[in-house]
Amino acid sequence: MRRSLILDVSVRLLYPSIIVLSLYFLFSGHNQPGGGFVGGLAASAAISLRYVTGGLEAVRRSFRSEPWTILGTGLAISVGTAIFPMLLGGAILEHGTLKLHPPVLGEIKVTSALPFDVGVYLVVIGLVLMIFEAFGDDRDHEMEMIEAPTQPATSVREEYRPLSQREPASDQHAAASFWLGQDEPS
Amino acid sequence: MFLLLLIHLLIGSAILLSGDRLGRRAFIVAGLAPMATIVWAATQWATVVGDPSALDEAGHASAGTAQYESVGWISDLDLDLYLRFDAFALVMTLLVSGIGLLVCVYAVGYFSHIEPGQSRLAGLMTLFAAAMLGIVWADHLIALFIAWELTSITSYLLIGNDDRNPRARAAALQAIFITGAGGLALLLGLIIIGQSAGTYRLSELIDSPPSGGAVAAALVCVLLGAFTKSAQAPFSSWLPGAMVAPTPISAYLHSATMVKAGVYLVARLSPIVATTGQWRLLVLLVGSATMLIGGLRAMRQRDLKLLLAYGTVSQLGFMMLLVGTGEYKIAQAGIVLLLAHGAFKATLFMLVGIIDHQVGTRNIRELHGLRDGWMPVKVMAVVGAASMAGLPPLLGFVAKEKAIDTYLEYGDFTGATATLLVIIAGSVLTFAYSARFVLGVFGVHGDADNEVRSLSAPAPAAIFVAPAIVLTVVTVVVGLFPALISDLTKAALLSLDPDSSPSTVKLWAGFNTAFAISLGIIATGTLLAVFRRPVARFQTAAAQPLRALPSTDDMYGDTIRAIDWIARRVTRTVQSGSLPTYLLVILTTVIVVPVIPMVAEFGDLPQWVENPIHLPIVAIIIGSSIGAALIRRRIAAVVMLGAVGFAMAALYETQGAPDLALTQFAIETLGTVLFVLVLRFLPTRFVDLAPAVVRPLRLAVSLLVGAAIFVFAIASTNARDDVAEESISVEMVERSKPDGEGKNVVNVILVDFRGVDTMGEITVLLVAAVGAVALARGSRQYDNERNDREQTEEPVA
Numbered sequence: 001m002r003r004s005l006i007l008d009v010s011v012r013l014l015y016p017s018i019i020v021l022s023l024y025f026l027f028s029g030h031n032q033p034g035g036g037f038v039g040g041l042a043a044s045a046a047i048s049l050r051y052v053t054g055g056l057e058a059v060r061r062s063f064r065s066e067p068w069t070i071l072g073t074g075l076a077i078s079v080g081t082a083i084f085p086m087l088l089g090g091a092i093l094e095h096g097t098l099k100l101h102p103p104v105l106g107e108i109k110v111t112s113a114l115p116f117d118v119g120v121y122l123v124v125i126g127l128v129l130m131i132f133e134a135f136g137d138d139r140d141h142e143m144e145m146i147e148a149p150t151q152p153a154t155s156v157r158e159e160y161r162p163l164s165q166r167e168p169a170s171d172q173h174a175a176a177s178f179w180l181g182q183d184e185p186s
Numbered sequence: 187m188f189l190l191l192l193i194h195l196l197i198g199s200a201i202l203l204s205g206d207r208l209g210r211r212a213f214i215v216a217g218l219a220p221m222a223t224i225v226w227a228a229t230q231w232a233t234v235v236g237d238p239s240a241l242d243e244a245g246h247a248s249a250g251t252a253q254y255e256s257v258g259w260i261s262d263l264d265l266d267l268y269l270r271f272d273a274f275a276l277v278m279t280l281l282v283s284g285i286g287l288l289v290c291v292y293a294v295g296y297f298s299h300i301e302p303g304q305s306r307l308a309g310l311m312t313l314f315a316a317a318m319l320g321i322v323w324a325d326h327l328i329a330l331f332i333a334w335e336l337t338s339i340t341s342y343l344l345i346g347n348d349d350r351n352p353r354a355r356a357a358a359l360q361a362i363f364i365t366g367a368g369g370l371a372l373l374l375g376l377i378i379i380g381q382s383a384g385t386y387r388l389s390e391l392i393d394s395p396p397s398g399g400a401v402a403a404a405l406v407c408v409l410l411g412a413f414t415k416s417a418q419a420p421f422s423s424w425l426p427g428a429m430v431a432p433t434p435i436s437a438y439l440h441s442a443t444m445v446k447a448g449v450y451l452v453a454r455l456s457p458i459v460a461t462t463g464q465w466r467l468l469v470l471l472v473g474s475a476t477m478l479i480g481g482l483r484a485m486r487q488r489d490l491k492l493l494l495a496y497g498t499v500s501q502l503g504f505m506m507l508l509v510g511t512g513e514y515k516i517a518q519a520g521i522v523l524l525l526a527h528g529a530f531k532a533t534l535f536m537l538v539g540i541i542d543h544q545v546g547t548r549n550i551r552e553l554h555g556l557r558d559g560w561m562p563v564k565v566m567a568v569v570g571a572a573s574m575a576g577l578p579p580l581l582g583f584v585a586k587e588k589a590i591d592t593y594l595e596y597g598d599f600t601g602a603t604a605t606l607l608v609i610i611a612g613s614v615l616t617f618a619y620s621a622r623f624v625l626g627v628f629g630v631h632g633d634a635d636n637e638v639r640s641l642s643a644p645a646p647a648a649i650f651v652a653p654a655i656v657l658t659v660v661t662v663v664v665g666l667f668p669a670l671i672s673d674l675t676k677a678a679l680l681s682l683d684p685d686s687s688p689s690t691v692k693l694w695a696g697f698n699t700a701f702a703i704s705l706g707i708i709a710t711g712t713l714l715a716v717f718r719r720p721v722a723r724f725q726t727a728a729a730q731p732l733r734a735l736p737s738t739d740d741m742y743g744d745t746i747r748a749i750d751w752i753a754r755r756v757t758r759t760v761q762s763g764s765l766p767t768y769l770l771v772i773l774t775t776v777i778v779v780p781v782i783p784m785v786a787e788f789g790d791l792p793q794w795v796e797n798p799i800h801l802p803i804v805a806i807i808i809g810s811s812i813g814a815a816l817i818r819r820r821i822a823a824v825v826m827l828g829a830v831g832f833a834m835a836a837l838y839e840t841q842g843a844p845d846l847a848l849t850q851f852a853i854e855t856l857g858t859v860l861f862v863l864v865l866r867f868l869p870t871r872f873v874d875l876a877p878a879v880v881r882p883l884r885l886a887v888s889l890l891v892g893a894a895i896f897v898f899a900i901a902s903t904n905a906r907d908d909v910a911e912e913s914i915s916v917e918m919v920e921r922s923k924p925d926g927e928g929k930n931v932v933n934v935i936l937v938d939f940r941g942v943d944t945m946g947e948i949t950v951l952l953v954a955a956v957g958a959v960a961l962a963r964g965s966r967q968y969d970n971e972r973n974d975r976e977q978t979e980e981p982v983a
Contacts, residue, residue: 010474025848030928033844035936041852048859068956075952082945092942097927112925113937116944118935128856130955134962135863 004053011053018046026121027114036117040124049126057135059129067129074122081116187255187269187323190226194219197819201309210297212305215902216312217290217860223319227966231758238676238688247687249273249680252389254325270325270389273677277521278322286315288653292536293434295650307347311438314340318443322450327376327386330451334372334415335781337444338365340561344439345431353582357427360742364424365414372411374630378404388454392684395458402463408455409468416448416502419476423738426495433539436491441498443533449502453509453517460512469510470601476503481615486725487690489546490626490835491540494531497574497619501527502927504612508589514679514686516597519588521675522668522691526581526661530573533657534623537567540650541627550622552636559645566651566658567627573661575620575711576613576704580665584693585705585738586613591700610703617711622718663882668693685690704860766876770884773891781894787901799840806833815888821862828858 022042029035050058063070085094096112194633197219201212208215236250239958252272259267271279290308317340320333339362346358380386382404383396396404412418417425439445452469452594460466480500487493505527508520540563541556542548565971593606625631629640664670668691676688695701714721736744762768762880795801807830814826831854838847918939922931925938936944 012344029930030937031930033848033930035845035930035933037936038845038848038852041849045855045859048856051859068959071952071955075948078945082941087571093449105357109927113928113934113941114935116941117933120944120948123951127951127955130959131860131863135860135867136957157676 008053011049015050018049019043022046022121026117030111030113036120038125039117040121040128041055043121043125044128045130045185047125051132051136056132059132063129067126067133069126070122071126071130074119074124074126076119077122078116078119081112081119085112090158187271187620188257189266190219191316191319191323193222194312194319198309198312198316201305201312204305206300206302206305206575207969208305208308209300210294210304210310213290213297216308217287219312220286220290220315223279223283223315227276227283229805230271231276234271235673235677238273238673238680239690246685247676247680248684249677252681254389265328266326268325268387269329270324271323272679272681273323273674274453274521274679277524277678278446279319279673281317281446281524281859282315282443284323285438285528285532286311288532289434289438289536290658291649292437292539292653295647296432296434296539298543303347303349306434307344307435309785310340310344310347311435314344314444316440318828320406321447325388327380327388330388331369331373331376334411334447335366335369337447338362338369338415341365341439341444344435345428347431347435351430354430356564357424357430361424361428363746364421364742368411368414368421371407371414375404375407375409375411379408379904391455391458393857395462405455405459405463405465406468407967408451409465409472411450413472414448415451416445416506417476417499418448418472418503418506418779419479419499420738420741422476422480422499422972423742425499426492429489429491430493433491433535437532437535437539441494441535442528445502446505446528447497447708449505449509449524451522452506453520453682456510456512456517457686460510466511466599469506470605472850473506473510473970474605474612476500477502477507477608477612478615481612481619482725484619485615485622486722487619488549488551488631490541490550492534493619493623494534494538495622497616498531500612500616500619501531501574504609507609509632510601511597511602513596513599514683515689516589516593517682517686518675518679518688518691519585519592522581522588522671523585525664525671526573526585526673529657529661530570530580530582530970533566533570533654533661534574535568536654536657537563537627540646541640543650544646545640546877547639550626551633552633553626553629553640553914554632554638556627556640556643557645560643561834562651562655564627565647566654568624569658569661571620571624573665574623575617575817576707578665579662579693581661581668582665584665584668584691587700588691589696590703591695591698593701609706613777614710614714617707618714618718618721621715625715666693712837718854723959766880766884770887773887777887777894778888781898784897784901787904788897789900789904791900792903797840800837803836803840806830807837817972820865820868820870820872823872824858824861824865827861828854831857843932845930 022039024039025034025042026036026039029039047062050062054061067074082092085096086092094112095107144169197215200217201208204212230253232250234250234252236248238247238249241247250273252270252275254271255269257267259265289311293308297307314337317333317336320336321330324330324333342358342362345361348354349924376386377398379391379396382398382401383391383394384392385394408568414421425440425445429436431440453492456469458466477500480496480498480503484493484496484500487496501523505520506522508523509517511517538548541553545553545555545556569580573580576586578584589609590606593602593609597603597606622631632638632640672691675691679686679688810826810829810833814823817823818828831850835847835850835854838844838850876884919931921939922928922934925934926935929940
């Protein structure tokens with residue numbers, strides 16, 4: 001894939017900003033425009049910027065967990081929030097409020113809608129990651145499979161491990177890590 | 187009772203969860219559940235059986251008090267779990283748990299080689315026992331049905347436990363297809379009976395029998411269920427197939443317990459409905475056919491286990507003939523036969539398992555006699571087979587004597603004489619195949635051409651033989667002293683039919699007609715056994731013309747193939763695989779179903795332009811839509827669609843809906859990116875391959891969809907005018923802050939007022955994501971494999 005230096009650098013700057021913006025949407029959503037869904041979409045837009053510059057590998061490196069884990073965690077959080085009041089004898093999705101008084105920040109009101117929204121946020125991100133996983137361009141990955149068909153990945157985890165941790169390292173990959181090396185979680 | 191069921195479920199699940207860690211010790215653990223049941227049943231014995239020999243002033247006998255338990259289940263549907271434990275349930279419990287316990291001990295000896303999946307058998311067997319006890323104890327038709335289906339499922343899993351063996355898989359499928367189909371019919375029948383009787387409680391049915399025109403049909407359905415479960419003709423083909431299961435499983439499920447579920451149900455219902463509809467006629471016809479066919483086929487088997495399987499089919503037909511007539515005296519003989527058959531058939535299956543295990547074959551042509559250490563096995567084979575053949579002084583004889591005697595005395599309904607003849611003929615056949623079994627075990631049928639292995643086979647270990655010894659002792663002792671079970675069977679009969687007056691079970695009833703008939707059966711049977719070669723030749727010759735007819739196995743195969751064929755044709759028609767066709771169907775439905783009724787609602791048009799800023803925005807929308815439809819490059823069309831979306835977002839913004847605008851904006855951005863992702867797999871330009879006729883059709887549908895959405899929008903805005911009360915949105919805005927703790931009403935609706943909707947939506951998102959990955963990854967995997975092949979394979983010159 002041909003890379004543009006300007007695009008790469010500007011995405012490096014943009015990515016964290018958009019993620020922060022998306023978190024702002026998530027947390028302010030209850031009282032101002034925003035919410036988990038919009039926040040998730042904004043974060044997904046940031047992820048797609050990463051895809052444009054670094055391909056599927058860059059997208060995978062953005063998160064430590066696999067896309068399906070994020071997706072499942074999100075749904076679990078939302079459903080858990082919905083069901084939790086039932087366990088206490090209330091109605092489904094009955095909301096509760098918690099007022100915190102941390103120093104400096106003054107009063108912070110947390111409603112039970114927030115974890116629900118967090119779940120929605122994670123599901124949206126997970127969905128987009130999954131779609132990238134499904135249709136994204138993973139030419140490196142395919143190359144590797146064609147080159148070494150006798151050694152298939154022995155587990156799902158291994159298949160999604162960053163390329164640098166796998167052997168044998170290909171030359172092609174060396175060029176990619178020149179730009180993206182610092183992002184690796186190792 | 188619920189506690190016992192729970193113990194079964196817990197032990198079963200625990201064994202299943204432990205994997206292969208327990209090995210064959212799993213069967214010892216599994217044995218705890220039936221042991222607990224037996225101990226409990228023993229403590230209840232006196233209460234349940236009572237003193238059925240004592241008569242009250244009116245000359246009526248009565249059984250002890252039955253135990254009832256109930257647990258609320260789905261109270262909204264008026265569906266509670268009722269359990270009842272009466273004397274007949276006690277009889278069945280003895281069979282289920284008694285033989286269950288012995289089979290568990292036996293299995294420890296049988297599975298001496300550790301293989302993966304063995305402890306799974308133990309766990310499934312415990313779960314099966316719970317389901318079977320559920321059938322026997324259920325006092326509610328629906329609960330009975332659920333337990334009934336659970337036995338089918340566990341039986342399927344047990345037969346197919348060796349999942350690498352294609353024969354086991356096929357047999358398991360055949361069993362669950364046949365019993366499952368019968369189960370569906372049963373459900374229908376039970377519901378009709380429950381509705382027309384006004385109660386689903388079995389214990390109340392006897393006082394309020396079902397009435398009405400539908401009951402006759404319901405009874406046919408119930409019988410279908412019972413016949414498939416109890417392997418009656420013509421549904422018996424699954425039972426011999428199920429013999430691929432390990433022998434402990436066959437001994438337990440397919441001779442002693444599960445196949446008797448049908449008999450149990452018929453016995454329960456017969457006193458109530460025997461004279462309704464065609465119940466008795468059907469039972470007599472099917473039972474007779476089953477008894478004769480099973481006996482005839484058992485005489486032709488070389489595999490000892492299959493011989494017993496067909497013998498079981500024959501005996502199940504016999505039991506149907508006894509319990510299904512509605513004559514209580516005859517039914518008592520059926521109860522004795524239930525016990526006798528459980529004892530001798532389980533013994534014989536265990537012996538076959540022992541021989542199979544030690545010698546490595548159960549083909550009578552390959553058995554050439556067994557050495558000294560085998561004495562107990564030989565003796566038990568003779569005793570068991572003699573009980574099966576109905577020789578005195580064994581339990582099987584007691585049962586058969588009582589059957590013939592009661593049929594002679596009380597068989598005053600239509601077809602009783604013919605049925606008696608069938609029973610006599612069937613008993614002759616039973617004698618003949620019992621003799622074949624014994625001769626097979628002793629090696630008389632051995633063929634010199636086959637390898638001699640049985641003479642050098644090691645004798646079985648003590649624990650391996652012990653369970654069979656216990657059952658043999660039961661057969662002999664209870665046969666000698668039938669008074670031991672006399673009260674039990676009387677009480678069981680009284681719990682089936684409170685108006686009956688049961689008689690004592692006796693070994694020796696004097697030189698009556700029944701005894702003379704028994705002597706005749708023994709004599710004829712002996713002749714058949716002595717002249718077995720001519721008989722076999724005759725049977726082959728006589729069956730020759732029948733071979734042209736399809737066998738039940740063929741019919742089963744043809745049915746499955748026909749269903750497959752129909753399913754394929756339907757799928758091919760409905761799922762043509764053409765995306766445009768699907769879209770056409772979906773869109774036409776959208777126009778026709780919801781929108782056409784709305785045309786009536788179509789009323790005043792709103793003001794055309796509210797705000798001058800709308801004009802350029804709408805111009806962009808219209809222009810881009812037309813562009814998207816006309817343009818031939820895919821990527822350009824996607825960009826045009828994106829422009830429509832962004833313009834819509836702007837429209838929302840001008841109308842004062844920042845939240846909607848924000849969401850629309852984000853979705854459009856992401857949607858375009860994802861579109862581009864997928865576009866890489868498609869040609870860059872649209873190429874229309876459809877025939878010329880289709881294009882105007884598509885155009886028409888598209889225009890209609892546009893018009894329909896227009897109608898929909900107008901009609902739904904006007905819909906509020908017809909209703910007096912205020913729009914719900916007003917209330918939502920008012921309640922947003924106090925009830926939802928949020929100033930953003932859109933978000934409060936999403937996460938609170940309509941939170942369950944959102945939950946459903948994100949679930950859909952999750953499913954869609956998993957589906958997308960599975961489809962895309964799956965198809966790409968395939969492409970990769972193909973690429974690999976193309977590259978690694980040398981082109982063939």
